Amino acid sequence: MEDLLYKTISRAKTALLEERGSKFYATVSPTETRDDFKRFLALAKDKNPGATHYCWAFRIGFSPTDELSSDDGEPSGSAGLPILRVLAGKEMVNVACVVARFYGGTKLGVGGLIRAYSQAASSALMQAKIVEVQxxxxxxxxxxxxxxxxxxxxxxxxxxxxxxxxxxxxxxxxxxxxxxxxxxxxxxxxxxxxxxxxxxxxx
CATH class of the missing domain: 3.30.70.240 (Alpha-Beta Plaits)
Incomplete structure (x- = not known):
């Protein structure tokens, strides 16, 4: 039986997306357990105090993968799920992403939010070193x-x-x-x- 290889990241990385006055600080981090994620979420909040929303998603473990996401007050399906889809689309495991949004005064609409959160998460992943793990x-x-x-x-x-x-x-x-x-x-x-x-x- 051959070893199955999965993609993850070697360390945390952050990217900034600005959209019509709002700032989206997206951070991805290696995350192997839900307790790891809780610590990562707390750290992301500490590093981005006063954000309007802290939206997130994670994919943890193998066969099956534990997946969860949160819109944190944004319209349903406009933030957490797009972040999760980015992680799943890149076949990431043991990775979490938190996007801290600072509202800039202009509403983006559901479609605009989906694009912004997706782009922010993608940008953070592009900054990270992707590695294969057993x-x-x-x-x-x-x-x-x-x-x-x-x-x-x-x-x-x-x-x-x-x-x-x-x-x-x-x-x-x-x-x-x-x-x-x-x-x-x-x-x-x-x-x-x-x-x-x-x-x-x-x-």
């Missing part, structure tokens, strides 16, 4: 010390990475690996532990 899955497992070396060697072979380790009576390990290696890893863990180890899939 679909990866995350697990938690408790290991006896006697098989720790075998586990670490297996993880290296399968392109896995230890995210967090806690050492107590046993070793508690959170790790991730390419989705395509999942069956191999689970089978190997069963072999080296005589069927005792059953890693738990983490969200």
């Amino acid at each position: 679909e990866r899955v995350k697990f938690f497992v408790e290991l006896p010390y006697k098989i720790l070396n075998d586990f670490e060697a297996m993880l290296r072979r399968e392109d896995g990475k230890v995210i967090e380790s806690t050492f107590g009576e046993q070793v508690e390990i959170t790790f991730d690996l390419p989705k395509s290696r999942e069956e191999n890893v689970l089978s190997t863990l069963a072999d080296i532990s005589a069927g005792q180890l059953k890693p738990k899939l983490k969200e």
Whole structure:
């Protein structure tokens, strides 16, 4: 099974669009969880205090992708959904976009808003470095010390990475690996532990 590759961005970028007096500050950022997004949204608000609207969208995770958007007081479907369509159209995953609008005194109408929010999000993405990433899955497992070396060697072979380790009576390990290696890893863990180890899939 080949690794599936997805597009994301390497770091946050911001672009400014001006339309009939209104200013649209669009920022895109890598975002792997909803908690990540909450922090990013708070930061975007801090960097753009006093904006009339903070409209946003995100696409998080693989198969299925978690998608959500907000118009934040703009006419329904005129802001968040256009931003989301830009992210989806570029096949982005683990990416969020917040557009802070400062009203300039002239109403743009629904069509004008759709164009403005779409263009602002597109401009921010154009500023960002787009990279390809593997679909990866995350697990938690408790290991006896006697098989720790075998586990670490297996993880290296399968392109896995230890995210967090806690050492107590046993070793508690959170790790991730390419989705395509999942069956191999689970089978190997069963072999080296005589069927005792059953890693738990983490969200």
